[in-house]
Structure formats: structure tokens, C-alpha cells
Amino acid sequence: MNKNIFASDNYSGICPEAWQAMADANSGCVKSYGEDSWTSKACNALRDFFETDCQVFFVFNGTAANSLALASLCQSYHSVICHEMAHVETDECGAGEFFSNGTKILLVSGQDGKISPAAVTHAVTRRTDIHYPKPKVLSITQATELGTVYSQAELQRIGELAAEHDLRLHMDGARFANAVAATGLAPKELTWRAGVDVLSFGGTKNGMAVGEAVVFFRHELAREFDYRCKQAGQLASKMRYLAAPWVGLLESGALVSNAAHANRCAQLLSEELLSVPSIRLIHPVQANAVFVQLPEPLLQALHDAGWHFYTFIGSGHARFMCSWQTREEDISAFGSELRALAADL
Numbered sequence: 179m180n181k182n183i184f185a186s187d188n189y190s191g192i193c194p195e196a197w198q199a200m201a202d203a204n205s206g207c208v209k210s211y212g213e214d215s216w217t218s219k220a221c222n223a224l225r226d227f228f229e230t231d232c233q234v235f236f237v238f239n240g241t242a243a244n245s246l247a248l249a250s251l252c253q254s255y256h257s258v259i260c261h262e263m264a265h266v267e268t269d270e271c272g273a274g275e276f277f278s279n280g281t282k283i284l285l286v287s288g289q290d291g292k293i294s295p296a297a298v299t300h301a302v303t304r305r306t307d308i309h310y311p312k313p314k315v316l317s318i319t320q321a322t323e324l325g326t327v328y329s330q331a332e333l334q335r336i337g338e339l340a341a342e343h344d345l346r347l348h349m350d351g352a353r354f355a356n357a358v359a360a361t362g363l364a365p366k367e368l369t370w371r372a373g374v375d376v377l378s379f380g381g382t383k384n385g386m387a388v389g390e391a392v393v394f395f396r397h398e399l400a401r402e403f404d405y406r407c408k409q410a411g412q413l414a415s416k417m418r419y420l421a422a423p424w425v426g427l428l429e430s431g432a433l434v435s436n437a438a439h440a441n442r443c444a445q446l447l448s449e450e451l452l453s454v455p456s457i458r459l460i461h462p463v464q465a466n467a468v469f470v471q472l473p474e475p476l477l478q479a480l481h482d483a484g485w486h487f488y489t490f491i492g493s494g495h496a497r498f499m500c501s502w503q504t505r506e507e508d509i510s511a512f513g514s515e516l517r518a519l520a521a522d523l
């Protein structure tokens with residue numbers, strides 16, 4: 179059996195709906211650079227999804243979506259506040275700072291990957307003089323890097339906080355569909371109704387080959403974003419292949435059902451993991467990730483048996499991810515092997 183399946187949701191392949199949409203788009207010569215009908219269809223499908231007249235841009239990956247979105251919200255003397263575990267901080271090789279010409283990232287803490295509003299207030303108010311990089315953006319991740327989901331009430335609170343301190347609100351939604359599936363809320367309730375200005379909306383981890391959408395809920399903030407994308411090498415000439423999968427996933431409903439499947443698999447996987455008494459959950463399982471603490475010998479035994487999953491340095495924590503492609507029978511097979519390995523120790 180394939181022992182890579184829990185390593186990351188981007189280990190998964192292309193889902194049938196995305197594949198079909200790419201095949202459908204693959205007919206004849208059409209206009210390039212986003213002037214085609216697939217791109218306008220995809221933008222309109224996203225406007226329907228969010229029930230608002232948003233501005234949409236397609237880029238190749240999440241790092242580009244995040245860093246270009248942040249750059250569009252700041253001047254170089256500003257700062258962006260985010261959680262210390264945010265992808266923007268830990269996994270983008272400084273792209274946010276680079277594309278904004280040096281905007282500083284200010285880190286705040288908070289339980290289970292969610293920013294603490296008090297920590298944000300502290301970061302904004304502890305200095306207001308000209309020597310401190312002026313806080314301008316608050317960036318949150320939904321679902322978070324630690325597999326949790328901000329509730330509607332938490333988002334409302336964050337939206338108010340941002341308004342109170344005149345901060346733009348950016349959401350890293352690499353796993354936004356998982357948050358929609360987890361909460362059962364309308365996408366608008368998790369975004370613009372809560373004060374989100376810009377969303378980096380992930381497609382790759384949810385069944386697409388490549389691509390993320392940058393969604394601006396306030397038109398004035400999207401000004402010249404097309405130039406920013408082009409300069410950063412993020413304007414696809416054959417845009418229809420980035421856009422068509424969005425049409426396929428939105429029209430079929432797979433966008434949310436893929437994510438719901440991944441979330442359900444994570445619940446099943448956590449039950450298998452917790453069937454071993456020495457394994458402990460580190461964060462609540464609210465989306466498609468399971469974070470657990472395993473005894474070191476069991477962790478080693480799983481790795482020796484060929485299971486691939488990420489561990490966070492020195493802490494003994496392991497992350498298991500599920501995707502649209504995870505199969506329930508593979509979760510049970512993993513559980514059986516896990517229990518056998520644990521019994522042998």
C-alpha cells in the first residue's frame with residue numbers, strides 16, 4: 179500500500195472534476211492571458227460562491243497568492259501581523275517581505291494556530307511612534323496551519339479588531355474549502371461579512387493540479403494587482419488551464435465535497451490514532467489535519483515501516499494530513515498496522 183498518503187494534502191493527485199474541466203478547456207485556440215471565456219466563467223463562479231461582486235486573479239501557487247496580496251495592502255514601511263506558525267512566516271522564504279519591498283512581519287502567539295486578539299492589540303498599541311513599522315495588515319489562516327478552524331464568532335471578533343486598529347484583513351485560505359465544509363457556513367460569512375478584505379483561496383490542496391485564486395472583496399484594493407502579478411511572473415499565458423478547474427469544482431460542488439471528505443477522513447484517522455493509549459491529540463481535529471504526540475519508539479517504528487509523515491523538530495509531534503483522495507480502507511489499514519507496531523514495542 180502507498181505509505182505516503184498522510185504526508186500532505188498536496189501529495190494527492192488531480193480530482194476527476196478538475197481533470198475533466200481541463201480536458202473540456204483543451205479545445206482549439208482561445209485568447210491568452212485571461213481574456214478567454216473559461217477565466218471569465220471562473221471569476222463569475224467565484225462571485226456566485228461568495229455572493230458578492232469580488233475581483234478575482236489566478237496565480238500559480240499559495241506563496242504567490244499570499245505575498246502578492248500582502249504586498250498590495252502595504253507600503254514598505256508598514257508591518258503585517260500574523261501568527262507565529264503562519265505559512266507566510268514559516269514557509270514562504272521571505273516572499274512576503276520581498277514582494278512588498280521589506281514590509282516587516284510581526285508575530286503574535288495564540289492557541290492552536292489561531293491568533294490571540296489580545297496579542298494583536300498588544301502588537302499594535304505597544305508602540306505608535308515613527309520608529310516602529312506601522313501595523314497595516316492582519317493576516318490569519320483559515321483553516322489554520324494546525325488543523326483548527328476559526329468560528330464565525332471568532333472571525334467577527336477579529337474583523338472588529340482589524341477595523342478598530344485600521345488594519346486590512348487578509349486570509350490565507352490554502353484550506354479555505356475545508357473551513358467551509360467544517361463550519362457548514364456560507365463562504366460569505368467566513369470572509370467579507372466578517373471583514374476579510376482579501377482571500378488567498380487554495381485550489382491545489384483540494385484537487386486541482388495547480389493554482390490559487392486571489393479574491394479581493396473591496397475593488398479599490400485590487401487596483402493594479404494585474405500588473406503586480408505580471409511583474410512577479412504570475413500571469414499565466416494559457417490562463418484557461420488555471421481557471422477551468424475552478425469552474426469544474428464550483429459547478430459540480432466538488433470544491434466543498436472534496437474538502438468535506440478530507441475532513442471526515444481526518445476524524446476517522448484520529449480515531450485510529452487514539453485507539454493506541456500512548457498517543458495523544460495535540461490540537462482539536464476540525465479540518466483535514468491530525469496532530470498527535472507519539473512515543474518516540476512508535477514514531478520510529480512507523481517511519482521504519484515506511485510511513486511518511488511530517489514531524490515538528492524535537493517536539494515529538496506528528497502531523498497526518500488527509501485529502502480528497504484519502505480512502506477509508508487505507509485509514510483502517512493504517513490503524514491495524516499502527517496497533518500491531520504499538521503492541522510489539
Ligand SMILES: *Cc1c(COP(=O)(O)O)cnc(C)c1O
Pocket residue numbers: 238239240241242244265266319322323350352353382383
Ligand atoms: C500549502 C499552503 C500554502 C501554499 O503553499 P505553496 O506551496 O506556495 O502553494 C499557503 N498557506 C498555507 C497555510 C498552506 O498550507
